[in-house]
Amino acid sequence: MEFKVSKELIQQLEEHIVNKNDKELEVLLNDLHHADIAEILDELDFDEATYIFRVLDSDKTAEILLELEDDLRENILSRLSPKEIAEELDELETNDAADIIGELSQEIKAEVISEMLDVEHAKDIVDLLRYDENSAGGLMGKELVKVNENWNVLTCVKEMRIQAENVSRVHSIYVVDDENRLKGRLSLKDLLTTSTKTQIGDIYIRKLNFVNVDTEDVEVARIMQKYDLEAIPVVDELGRLVGRITIDDIVDVIKDEADKDYQLAAGITQDVESNDSVLELTKARLPWLLIGMVIEIVASFVLKGNEEIFKLHSTLIIFVPLLSATAGNIGVQASAIVVQGLANGTLKEFSRAYFTKEITVSMISGSIISLLLLGYHSIMYQQYLVGFAISISMIVVILFAATLGTLVPLFLHKNKIDPAIATGPFITTTNDVFGIMLYFGVAKLILGV
Template sequence: MTSFKLTDELLARIAQLIENQKDSALVSLLEEVHYADVAEIANELKVDEATYLIKLLDSDKTSDVLTELDEDVREAILSNLSTKEIAEELEELDTDDAADIIAELPDEIVQEVISEIEDKEHAKDIVDLLRYDEDSAGGLMAKELVKVKENWNVLTCVKEMRSQAENVTRVHSIYVVDDEEKLIGRLSLKDLLTTSTTSPIRDVYIPKVDSVNVNEDPEEVAKIMSKYDLEAIPVVDEIGRLVGRITIDDIVDVIKEEADKDYQLAAGISQDVEADDSVWELTRARLPWLILGLFGGLGAAAIMGGFEEMISKHAILFFFTPLIAAMAGNVGVQSSAIIVQGLANDDLKGSVGNRLIKEMLLALLNGLILAAILLLFTWFWKGDFLTALAISISLIAVIIVAGFIGTFTPLFLDKRGIDPAIATGPFITTSNDIFGILIYFWIAKLVLGI
């Protein structure tokens, strides 16, 4: 497939066609364009132009376009559509995507939109999904799936599968349930095709099937699907009844959102924001950590003030302060990043004590190598071995402490149910700066005998 590229010329041409109401030319131009690319175009158009486009094109395409739009653009377009037009779009979507869009609508029109959906079974499924928390497997799942009953024979099973598959975009698996709709297994297409049409499904289905509860956290669902390389996973309720399935495309969105959130936390941004958000929203997201950094800097300055006499006698110590602070911050962030990554991927093995010991040994080895380089450099530069030794020993201690803090903090936060990604950002850098400066001057004072 040829890669789509949105250009200013194409945007201008589409805007011109919309202005002149050249509907047939617009349809012809966008007929072979993927819905995700149409969404990219709509995101760049004016709201009234994007609305015109949505109303013009067929709902089987524009419904998917709506799911790909930026949230603010989609909200603006939906506000320009009638409840009947919105309902027509939702009828073309899988229930999970339709429920997501309905959840964004004003409360006063939700019921009216649902009542306009002609397929009452589809409407019922959407309403059913709306009762689940959006941050749960139930809020992530779709109702569309193919299921068969264990007491059917193969012939009945095939007929039912044909009927059900009409409403399913992609058939990843065939699930087997009992008479109470409880999930008991899955069906191999190969076994189905090679078995007598009169054989009961209970004789050929595979009883082993991975599933998740409706209340499961989406991140846990992502871990399970990643671990077992699943394209889809069934969702069961509290008593084991099959109520939906989650597909890989939904999990990719979860992983992306979590990665974006962790990246922002690591950068010192306390809430989910985008570049196009208002100055006030961006300020609210960034300011808390900047204030923390300010107080951290003031704390480091106060600590240095306590060693003013020593600094006046050994001014060289002052020049190495940025190096000590930088090394403390770097080592802390490196250690915490590895731990956070391990926690996210569920790769951490062994006890917390063993993990801390390993990081301490790693920090000691790195500290010795870096301290040796620093000792030689400072000694040859200033010719003062004792001062060079004091700075080098301080560096080793600072690196070990920073490694400990960088390892322990995310583990501690994770145990307390707090996102450990916080530990890879300004939190670790600031705390290690303060401890690093304190340790640096304290050890230097001991070695230099001041």
């Protein structure tokens, strides 16, 4: 059953904090999962959260740190001494520890590293800090099990037992040569069913997916998703095994990328959360709103430039909101499907077949909408030529919106710009301007104005 924070639990914890009943706090919290405790701490104020954090053992609080909201984690870390932070990091895997220490100032970072008891662990963390956080090197952990191709099975098993003590989950057994270059992987079944005298070089599997330290995190996620991998090894420029990336690290990447794309599609220019300050939320939202305002002002000038035709045929102006909404929806639908295809790998670049399919779908949709619009206009206003002009204009505008929605994300992707930008305000506001221009342009041709 999923844990839920209750008001009664929060009140109980607050009472124990006020009365400094540390043992009671431990009894209440020790059996809870670290993610549940993090959820509880998010409900308390900073002082109360820090108090509980100090009461619990470091093997528990280290995992809690990873689950906390950024502002709460930052606040708690600011109240801990370098030695206390070092104790937390000693309990974490290298990639998680590197993420935490990367949030600290350079001065505090150096002090924390110097306070760490496990020197090898500290060296591994320092090594990870030199990689870009959005690369495979920034994602990977140093904890893994590797064996030498020149060992026999008996030696291999002995070494694996030693290495496995520092690895929480053994997804794969990697095989390297004397220079630590990745050669392949070892099947557990082969290891268990083969003679102890057999050389590892005779039984390991040479076909293996791997990534380079500089591979982008989203590309790592795509590869792991494509091949359904729980973990993937990481090599350096010389092909040496330097770490591994596990599925839990990739889940975070996928979630972060989805959040970013969703916010870009909504016209939010930077990563924000609902609990961010008013200023941060305003800074994230305002840029696209201002751009939209400028574009819509241009649209108003386009309308003003066509005053003559809608003075002669007033019903034309009535359908401008319908035109804008329909074109915007078509454009957003088209761009959303393209962005989805680019994200999951089903669409990599411009495809004539796909473009033709999208235009065909838009043509069918536009024809149905235009026929309904023609019928409605004919019944309501009995101006058949004007109704015909509006209907044809609607088809043209819909085809333009579909073309824009399909091609713009592909263009952005080709130029290394996140195509999610094209799925929100950009498409709708751009369609407003060009849609209105096309609408009145086609109407003028048909009506001979």
